[in-house]
Amino acid sequence: MRFPLILVSPARAENIGAAARAMKTMGFSELRIVASEAWREPAARRVAHGAGEILDNLQTFDTLAGALADIDFSVATTARSRAKFRYYATPAQVETQLLEKRQWVNSMALVFGREDSGLTNEELDQVDLLTGIPMANDYPSLNLGQAVMVYCYQLAALNQVVAPTPQLADAQQLHALRQRFQHLLVRLHVSGDEKMADWIDQRVGLLEQRDSAMLHRLLHDIEKNLIDKSSGKS
Structure with a gap:
C-alpha cells in the first residue's frame, strides 16, 4: 500500500x-x-x-x-x-x-x-x-x-506485512457516503447547520468498512422513503 x-x-x-x-x-x-x-x-x-x-x-x-x-x-x-x-x-x-x-x-x-x-x-x-x-x-x-x-x-x-483480508471495499466508499449525507441534509433543509455538517463529515472518516456499508444501506432506505412520501405513496 x-x-x-x-x-x-x-x-x-x-x-x-x-x-x-x-x-x-x-x-x-x-x-x-x-x-x-x-x-x-x-x-x-x-x-x-x-x-x-x-x-x-x-x-x-x-x-x-x-x-x-x-x-x-x-x-x-x-x-x-x-x-x-x-x-x-x-x-x-x-x-x-x-x-x-x-x-x-x-x-x-x-x-x-x-x-x-x-x-x-x-x-x-x-x-x-x-x-x-x-x-x-x-x-x-x-x-x-x-x-x-x-x-x-x-x-x-x-x-509491516498486512494479513490477507477476505474482501476489499470500494476505495471511494467514504467519499460517496459524505456526498449522500450532504444531499440528505439539503433535502431535510438543515444544510445550514455548520456544526452538524462538520461533525458528520469528520465522523465518516472514522468509520470501519462494515459500518460504512451499513450506513449506505440505511441512507438508501431513507432516500427511498423520502421519494415515496414526496410522490404521495404510503
Whole structure:
C-alpha cells in the first residue's frame, strides 16, 4: 500500500532534510512537496544524511489538491485551535484508524502544514481526519522535522506485512457516503447547520468498512422513503 508524506509549502530546507531522515529511519519512502523549492537547497541533503534517495525521488505539486488526487484516505496535522467543530485524533488514535483503513483502501497520506502557519481551513477541508500532538505546554512547539519523526515512529506498524483480508471495499466508499449525507441534509433543509455538517463529515472518516456499508444501506432506505412520501405513496 502506498503511503506518501506530504509537506505543504515548507520554508526551511533543514526541515525537509530532517523529515526525509525520519521517514527512512521508520520505513517510509515516498515524499511529496507542495508549492516549495526549498528541497533543492544543499542544506536539505546535508540534514537528510543518508536519506538522499527520498529527496531524489520526491514529487512536487502546485496545490494540496493535486498532491491528494490519487489518495483514498488522508490525515492532516493541525493545532487544536484550527479544528473548528471537527474530531481531533491523537497520534495513537490515528494509528488505530489507519491500521483498519489499510485493509480496504489502496493509498493513504499524512499531510503536514507550513512551519509558521500550518494548513489553511480550505486545506483542512480536503482531508479525511485531523490530528495533532498533545503537548504539556503550548510553547515551545515541535518543529516540522520533529513532528514528522513523531508520526513516523507512531505509524511504523503500517509498514509491516498486512494479513490477507477476505474482501476489499470500494476505495471511494467514504467519499460517496459524505456526498449522500450532504444531499440528505439539503433535502431535510438543515444544510445550514455548520456544526452538524462538520461533525458528520469528520465522523465518516472514522468509520470501519462494515459500518460504512451499513450506513449506505440505511441512507438508501431513507432516500427511498423520502421519494415515496414526496410522490404521495404510503
